[in-house]
Amino acid sequence: MIDVVQLSHIVLLFFAGTLIGSFCNVVGIRIPAGKSIVMPRSSCMSCGTQLHYTELIPVLGWLLNRGRCRYCKQPVSGIYLFGELAGGFLFALLPYLIAEPRELILAYPMAALLIALTVADLKHRLIPNKLMYPALIFFFLLRLLIHPLPYYSYGLGFVLGGGSLLAVSWFFALRGKDGMGGGDIKLMALMGMIMGAKLVFICLLVSALLGSVTGSLLILAGKLEKENAYLPYGPFIAAGGLCALFFGDPLASWYMGLFH
Incomplete structure (x- = not known):
């Protein structure tokens, strides 16, 4: 039986995961296109209008607008919702699916990387070296420190x-x-x-x-x-x-x- 503290922990991890998933969407969509992940601010892919802060709320922003831009009413790709939900569920469930606590140090960045790469491959049919080479170095160094x-x-x-x-x-x-x-x-x-x-x-x-x-x-x-x-x-x-x-x-x- 899940108690209140444990449920709160799961909810917080889920929310944090949706934020990470939203960032992974940006990385997976912009990096292969050679764009900055910082600027410009997120905008509608159809009309170019910068998104209102309410539209940037992970999961809820997409659902409340029924998957459409609130300005031009064109559909917003479901890949954004996918990345945010994937981040939420993975981050909430990882502590309960990974038996070795130290492995969470690798599991969390691995999950974030896989979301970004999945988005990149689905959107651009490309797994960019700009993500892969740093990831290879990062996880190699982590494995030198943590190696069951x-x-x-x-x-x-x-x-x-x-x-x-x-x-x-x-x-x-x-x-x-x-x-x-x-x-x-x-x-x-x-x-x-x-x-x-x-x-x-x-x-x-x-x-x-x-x-x-x-x-x-x-x-x-x-x-x-x-x-x-x-x-x-x-x-x-x-x-x-x-x-x-x-x-x-x-x-x-x-x-x-x-x-x-």
Whole structure:
């Protein structure tokens, strides 16, 4: 039973998460476009009118205006609501899904990064190096300080994660087709460096499964062409990474049990 103090804690974390998610939206939309994340102030993408402060309230601003600009009445992309809700739920649930308290020091910035990269890939079909290279350095330094597993496990995870998608990219290139982008490869390598070899294997499996199922459903629905279909893979890596982070150990035990 959740008491009042615990509920207050969850609500505060959710609200803080929506603020972080809103900032991640700005990062994911502006950085790939080569724009500043500070100036100018947020404005309607259709009419260019600067948003009123009430419209900038995470989640509520979008809902109260029914997903439309209050000036020109044009639809406002649901990606803004997605980023804010994702931040809220992740920040509120992380303390209850991460068993090792020290791992929260990595989990929170990892969640924020994945929201920003998902928004960037959905909006621009790009995982920008301006985010990936600093993230690789940042999490490498954090893993030097916080390492429940031996160092070699994180190094092996880096190689396994990035190497697997690099091999897929080469396979498609040999067939004259576009495969994994460089951003996808770096992101999966980062997942391996953060989580280690065992959990990045789960991330690989889950992201591949989610991507395959989603792609198949979109093709059946006529939303994607079977030939030359393009589907941003970054969001599936992000989802696979979070699943591995939260449920990786029981999933790995279940998977290995299939072969015994």
